[in-house]
Amino acid sequence: MSSNWKKPLLIVDFCNITEWSHKKILNLQRKYRIVHTQAGEKDGFEKLCFPKEAKKKRQFALIDDKDLLDFKKSIEKGLPKTHRPFVILSSEKESQDLFKYLQKSQVLFKDVLRNIPDPVYAVEYANKVLNNLKGSGYKFDNLGKTWSPEFKYGPGYLNSFEDHVDWQIISIFLEKQAGNIFPYIKECERCNSFYIAKILRKDQKYCPKCSLRTGYATIKSKKDLAKYQSARRSRLKSVKMKKEREEAIKKYMKSGYTKEEANEIWEADQKMKTDKFM
Numbered sequence: 001m002s003s004n005w006k007k008p009l010l011i012v013d014f015c016n017i018t019e020w021s022h023k024k025i026l027n028l029q030r031k032y033r034i035v036h037t038q039a040g041e042k043d044g045f046e047k048l049c050f051p052k053e054a055k056k057k058r059q060f061a062l063i064d065d066k067d068l069l070d071f072k073k074s075i076e077k078g079l080p081k082t083h084r085p086f087v088i089l090s091s092e093k094e095s096q097d098l099f100k101y102l103q104k105s106q107v108l109f110k111d112v113l114r115n116i117p118d119p120v121y122a123v124e125y126a127n128k129v130l131n132n133l134k135g136s137g138y139k140f141d142n143l144g145k146t147w148s149p150e151f152k153y154g155p156g157y158l159n160s161f162e163d164h165v166d167w168q169i170i171s172i173f174l175e176k177q178a179g180n181i182f183p184y185i186k187e188c189e190r191c192n193s194f195y196i197a198k199i200l201r202k203d204q205k206y207c208p209k210c211s212l213r214t215g216y217a218t219i220k221s222k223k224d225l226a227k228y229q230s231a232r233r234s235r236l237k238s239v240k241m242k243k244e245r246e247e248a249i250k251k252y253m254k255s256g257y258t259k260e261e262a263n264e265i266w267e268a269d270q271k272m273k274t275d276k277f278m
């Protein structure tokens with residue numbers, strides 16, 4: 001069984017964020033075309049961010065541009081004092097709250113990733129999410145001439161950033177992909193990032209990046225590890241010897257020996273060295 005999963009996963013990328021900055025969040029929004037409003041739909045990504053835990057009246061701006069400033073001014077003009085500020089621009093210090101809320105959600109989603117490979121938990125969680133997303137604008141669309149409804153959602157109705165992550169989880173269930181993908185999501189024991197494993201293996205502990213760095217990718221047992229390390233040592237040794245030989249021969253040729261003579265001297269030197277140690 002292999003995951004064969006080519007699509008990036010928003011929940012995995014969201015959980016792997018270690019540096020909370022407007023730029024990182026904006027990149028994620030761009031990558032997944034996360035939109036909450038009609039303006040966002042027009043631009044292909046949202047300039048305003050809606051964290052789930054924040055009070056609904058607060059909208060956090062990821063970009064400080066004239067459009068948003070005008071929007072803030074016009075919308076706050078008619079609001080009572082208790083509802084202001086309605087929009088918090090990224091240049092305002094209160095915008096740091098955004099990351100506090102998103103970090104809180106990350107803790108929750110990390111927990112989901114750690115538990116979702118358990119089928120019972122996965123189904124329970126999906127039901128909970130489906131319940132929470134009620135009224136978020138998802139609906140059946142009849143796209144074809146024949147009766148073949150498709151489950152669709154209106155991007156204007158997913159209120160928070162986290163709704164988009166939740167929506168992806170539900171979509172994976174609706175596409176009947178949950179069993180294909182969730183068991184393969186693992187947490188690296190070295191760098192703690194989440195990754196999608198290619199095959200299901202109990203002894204895989206590290207993400208592809210960390211595996212590549214240590215050579216653990218192809219190693220299954222202690223015996224294999226010893227073999228790998230000894231092969232690596234002899235490989236390094238032969239590279240080192242080749243370099244030494246080249247340098248020595250160059251030196252001999254510089255002092256007037258022909259290439260053949262230089263080679264002979266090198267061989268003799270090596271023989272002497274090994275004889276000494278025998």
Ligand SMILES: [Zn+2]
Pocket residue numbers: 188189190191192193206207208209210211
């Ligand atoms: Zn790693």
